[in-house]
Amino acid sequence: MLVSLALGWLVLLPDEFERLGVETTFGALFGANFAFWHQAGYFDAASVTHPLLHLWSLGVEEQFYLAWPLTLLTLWKVRTRRAQLIAAIALVSFALSVALVNAHPIAAFYAPWTRLWELMIGSLLAVTSLDATSVTRGIIREGASFVGLALVVGAVLTFDSQMSFPGWYALAPTVGAALIIAAGPTALVNR
Numbered sequence: 799m800l801v802s803l804a805l806g807w808l809v810l811l812p813d814e815f816e817r818l819g820v821e822t823t824f825g826a827l828f829g830a831n832f833a834f835w836h837q838a839g840y841f842d843a844a845s846v847t848h849p850l851l852h853l854w855s856l857g858v859e860e861q862f863y864l865a866w867p868l869t870l871l872t873l874w875k876v877r878t879r880r881a882q883l884i885a886a887i888a889l890v891s892f893a894l895s896v897a898l899v900n901a902h903p904i905a906a907f908y909a910p911w912t913r914l915w916e917l918m919i920g921s922l923l924a925v926t927s928l929d930a931t932s933v934t935r936g937i938i939r940e941g942a943s944f945v946g947l948a949l950v951v952g953a954v955l956t957f958d959s960q961m962s963f964p965g966w967y968a969l970a971p972t973v974g975a976a977l978i979i980a981a982g983p984t985a986l987v988n989r
Contacts, residue, residue, distance in 0.1 A: 799825055802849045818849065825853040828860035835908035854908055861910045862917045881925050888918035899965030906964060913964065916972045923979055943981035943988055949974025 799822045806818040817837075824833035830853035837848075873880050891914035898906035906912045953971040961967050981988060 799850065799853075806849070814847070821848065821850045821853070825850055825857070828864070829857050830854050831857035831861075831908040831910065835904060858908075858910050858913050859917070862914065866917075866921070881922060884918055884921050884925055888915040888922065891915035891918065895968065896965045899962045903962060916964070916968060919972055919976045920979070923976060939981050939985050940987075942977045943985035946974040946977030946979075946981065947987045949977070 803818065803822055806815050810818060821830065821833050824830045830850065834848070834851060834854045870880075873883060891911055895906055895912040895915065898909075898912055949970045953967075953974070957963065957967065978985075978987060983989070
């Protein structure tokens with residue numbers, strides 16, 4: 799961010815440099831997604847002029863990493879069924895994503911509560927210890943890794959800026975990544 803500010807001071811117009819300063823501040827405070835949410839859409843022509851646009855996803859992740867341990871601590875003390883509660887939180891977040899993606903696409907894209915489900919799938923993998931030791935050896939493990947790769951590659955090759963994203967479309971790369979992780983390091987795709 800400091801390099802971007804230094805270069806921005808040399809090459810940007812005053813209003814562009816001011817915007818970069820705001821984006822840098824929000825990025826340093828783990829809130830870049832909120833800054834970009836209140837500006838333009840991710841694929842707008844003006845978005846390519848934001849050198850720190852990639853920080854939006856780090857903002858969502860950092861917000862998750864700050865809030866999630868506190869949530870886990872609470873769940874641990876409550877001694878509730880953690881996997882079911884995580885799945886329920888993920889489903890509510892996914893439903894919000896689907897509900898908002900067409901009516902409020904920018905909010906659905908940048909809001910942490912509409913992206914939470916994607917991170918919760920990883921949490922489910924961790925909580926249920928779903929990894930190579932619990933996935934049946936052989937064809938199921940290999941099948942999971944290949945299906946996961948197909949979902950991720952399919953998303954890369956077919957998704958475009960005209961799609962309502964995240965919503966339903968985010969299922970393919972998210973579930974694909976989870977399948978690859980669940981298959982473990984010995985699966986052919988992962989080797």
